[in-house]
Amino acid sequence: MKKEELYEAIGDIQGHYVHEARCAVRKARPVWLKWAAMAACLCLVAVALAIMGDRPPSVGPEEVDPPYANTIAYVGWSEDPVICEGALNKELLQTEPSAHLPIFKMDTVEELERFISKYETVFTMNQGYDDRLSFEAAIAKAQWDREGFFNEHSLLMIYVPANSGSFRFGVQKVTVTDNSICVVAEQKNDPEIFTEDMAGWMILMEVEDEEIGKYTSFDAVLKPKRDR
């Protein structure tokens, strides 16, 4: 093979790698910040050592079984930065855009309506895909647009972009610690032949208020392919 042919082959790599390379930027940090960070780490170590004796041994994330009731709706593919800006895990998305999925939380009907209004030009809200419902249809079917639902529940929403409309996704597990919750999504199929269009899905997951109130940190990830 000639070097020109390899260069041409690299030109046909998956679009999300191409996109990701232009989006990811590590900004230069001022020198004083490095020293400040080191000092902060030392303080944290000192504080941790001081309080360790008073606390029970820490436990790792706990897997919630079974996961909360959930469904998935088609919302179309988008790279609009407003998606990350409005997500609860905005910082994680900025530092590791390929490792995390945007997650949103709706506590009231009004918040859900504001979300739909804000993102109606970003996501496709009223159009399904093959056997999958549109975002609006999925919300209506589950009756999540009724005030009564939000009296006792919140709705977590996780956006999963995909390189093909043939791929299907779902919740693999939900892991929780004392104050954090992480939804792990996974690709449910692995078709040999798939369409070359882009797609995007919204996982919609209901969580009781009593449960969601425990958490101050929210995240979502897609299970890496090699682990499937």
Added chain:
Amino acid sequence: MDDAAIVQLYLDRDEQAIPATAEKYGNYCVSIANNILGNREDAEECVNDTYLNTWNAIPPHRPERLSTFLGKIVRNLAFNRYKHTTADKRGGGELPAVLDELAGCVSGKEDVGHHYEYKEIVAAINDFLGTLPAEKRNVFVCRYWYTDSISAIAARYDKTDAAVSMTLNRLRLKLRDYLIARGYEL
């Protein structure tokens, strides 16, 4: 204007699609073409051809990631123009250095006794990229897809030029080994 609206203009055969594309992605396309050709005038001609190709491609295509769709077209057009113009000794972009670096991953021969499907090679490169940490992958893509200069990549990722060169060198060796391990002696 968001991408979906621009794509809809193409689908509606509305000529405003081209100025809307130029406004949002003109600089992006010019930078890709200029990296390859090193000649602003040629790069702008390529970008104009890109708009025409996009106009002819949508419909039937309906890209959801318009930036990458345009990027692929302009990269191909600029590379074709580069191959044509190198015969006339024109242009002074980053591509000659990029191709020289890639030469270490291939035999450079027309036929080494194997005929691999082009799609297989692309799939193997995709798999290889999937094994890399995000930042290393981004550095690779910036150099070998966008044809960015070493110094531009160093500035983007807050690294020294030497660190980027070292990273790229290791990634090329890894790619070559990865392909050989899977039976692709290129």
